[in-house]
Amino acid sequence: MIYLDNNATTRLDPRVLEAMMPFLTDEYANAASTHPFGLRAHEAVKLARQQMAQLLGCEPQEFIFTSGATEAINLAMKGVAESYSSRGRHIITVQTEHSAVLDVCRFLETQGCEVTYLAVQPDGLLDLATVQQALRPDTILVSVMLVNNETGVIQPIQEIAVLAHAAGALFMTDATQAVGKMPIDVEALGIDLLTCSGHKLYGPKGVGGLYVRQRKPRRVKLAALLHGGGHERGWRSGTLNVPGIVGLGHAAELCRQSMKEEAARIGALRNELEAGLLAIPGTRVNGNREHRFYNTTNILFEGCDSDAMIMGLEGIAVSNGSACTAASVDPSHVLLSMGMDETEAFSCLRFSLGRFNSPEMLVDVIDSAQDIISRLRGYILA
Structure with missing residues (x-):
């Protein structure tokens, strides 16, 4: 199989699995235990937290482990909504966000919050003037995805964070597609809350994390979702997933070490693939091609059904939308928001x-795509 669906999930790097194996077998102690076995697990978790902090440019105590980005998003958005309710109930996000953000926003609307869903331009980018116009005195949170999972479009989050902070709001980014693949410095970018997931950076599924700013001038308050033991500074109770956490940390370290080289190599592959696909008549790239992540291309094939193309590309894994809404028969909300x-x-x-x-x-x-597209268009003409 040729796997070209890395935005849905990545393969677990064998080196990550090797780092995890001791904690799946002999080193199985609870990281909260105070005996020597537990202390070894505790030290492994401590190292992983340091590795994530080094990747993101934060302090280790500002990063907490979760079951993945979806839980982290729920904790961040619901936690802020509860903690800052006395200041305001207005939240700003974007129509092209991942369903994890949009569904939380819809839930918060049932709890008395007001949410503004910003439209994007036809190329998928936000207009900063749109953000500025949406900000209000009662805005408590602005949440904008760093890299879009469907188009790869990169939003100008540093500039958006400046606008949010000037209005007294916190700034959050779902950086699930970006962490480990591009340089991120939460301090320099003005990020107050950041979410990520291990299986997007060649780590295991079932583990992720949330950066919560704890430095002046914006120490973020966060109400917990899970109670029962006070783990993770009281923000996320529950016995720690030590093997998963070790895997996330090791994956982060491998990404940090090879990020520049990987970006150049994968970017060259993407460009070569894209050029070959665009040589097929009736094709075009969706999304801004300048402000776009190096590993992603989203292409329109005129007159072809995407599901039929996926079925026809035997042995090749691609997608026609977010993996988290793959069961839906609805068209991509991201592409519709871009005017399609x-x-x-x-x-x-x-x-x-x-x-x-x-x-x-x-x-x-490229050869398989040319073949299936010719056949599909031939069926239509026939």
Whole structure:
């Protein structure tokens, strides 16, 4: 199989699995225990927290472990809504956010919050003037995804954070597609809350984390979702997933060490693949091509159904939307928000490359795409 769906999930790096194995077998103690076995697990968790902090430019105590980005998003947004309710109940986000953010916003609306869903331009980018106009005295949180999971469009979060802070609001980013793959310094970017997930950076599933700013001038208050033991500074109770946490930390360290080289190599592969696919008549790239993540291309294939293309690309894994809404028969909300009609949105494929892709794979992908598209268009004409 040629796997080009790395934005949905990445393969577990064998080196990460090797680091995890002792904590799945012999080193199985609870990290909260005070005997020597527990202390070894505690030290492993401490190292992983340091590795994540080094990757993000934060202090270790500002990073807490969760079961993944979805839980982290729920904790961040619901925690802020509860903690800052006396100041305001207004939240700003974007129509092209991941469903984890949008669904939490819809829930918060049932709890008395007011949410503004900002529209994007046809290229997927936010207009900063739109953000500025939406800010109000009672705005408590602005949440904008760093890298869009479907198009790879990169939002100007540093500038958005400045606007949010000037209005007295906190700034949060869902950085799930970006962490470990591009340099992130939460202090320099003005981020107050950041979410991520291990399985997007060649780590295990079932583990992720939340950065919560604890330094002046904006020490974030956060109400807990889970109670029962006071783990993770009281923000996230529950016995720590030591093997998963070790895997996340080791994956973060491997990413940090190879980030620059990987970006150049994977970016070159993406460009080669994209050029081959765009040579097919009736194709175009969706989203801003300048402010775009190096591993992703989302392409419209005129006159072709995306599900039929996925079925026809035998042995090649690609997608036509977010993996978290894959069971839905609705068109991509991201592409619709960029101004596409439903027919166009149902004619798009996302190709997302990663660490384990090679140049040799691309020829097969391009040839297979040309073949299936010719056949599908032939059926229509017939």
